[in-house]
Amino acid sequence: MFMTKTILKNLLTKYATRLYPFQKRETFAHSRGELKIDMEKCILCGVCQMRCPSQCIKVDKQAKTWEVDPFSCVYCGVCVEACPVKCLYQEKLYRAAVAEKDMVMHVQQPKETAEPAAT
Ligand code: SF4
Ligand code: SF4
Numbered sequence: 308m309f310m311t312k313t314i315l316k317n318l319l320t321k322y323a324t325r326l327y328p329f330q331k332r333e334t335f336a337h338s339r340g341e342l343k344i345d346m347e348k349c350i351l352c353g354v355c356q357m358r359c360p361s362q363c364i365k366v367d368k369q370a371k372t373w374e375v376d377p378f379s380c381v382y383c384g385v386c387v388e389a390c391p392v393k394c395l396y397q398e399k400l401y402r403a404a405v406a407e408k409d410m411v412m413h414v415q416q417p418k419e420t421a422e423p424a425a426t
Pocket of ligand 1: 344350351353355373391392393394395
């Protein structure tokens with residue numbers, strides 16, 4: 308009898324959970340999300356790599372590349388605060404669910420396009 312009451316109650320009330328991915332929860336105010344970079348501003352100093360507690364950032368000054376492994380990132384924001392030129396930011400979005408865990412975000416600094424001035 309007790310069970311029947313519970314089953315009926317569950318059938319007649321709304322879901323307790325959201326129908327993800329069709330229904331997504333909005334992020335909370337001041338929540339930190341996925342790490343992004345404005346590579347044009349980055350000076351490849353390596354401070355973010357040194358400060359990251361998860362060791363998920365890799366900066367290669369010679370190859371002019373910056374990499375982050377989003378699955379190791381704990382969204383702490385330490386790199387964002389430490390960056391001297393403020394080119395890192397966190398979008399208010401959580402990382403999307405994926406089937407394969409091999410998603411390293413790799414960014415190459417744009418090559419200088421300006422031709423040297425003729426003398
Ligand atoms: S701290 Fe900022 S400027 Fe330095 S390598 Fe990291 S992202 Fe680039
Ligand atoms: S947010 Fe934290 S864990 Fe993620 S890359 Fe920056 S310093 Fe590392």
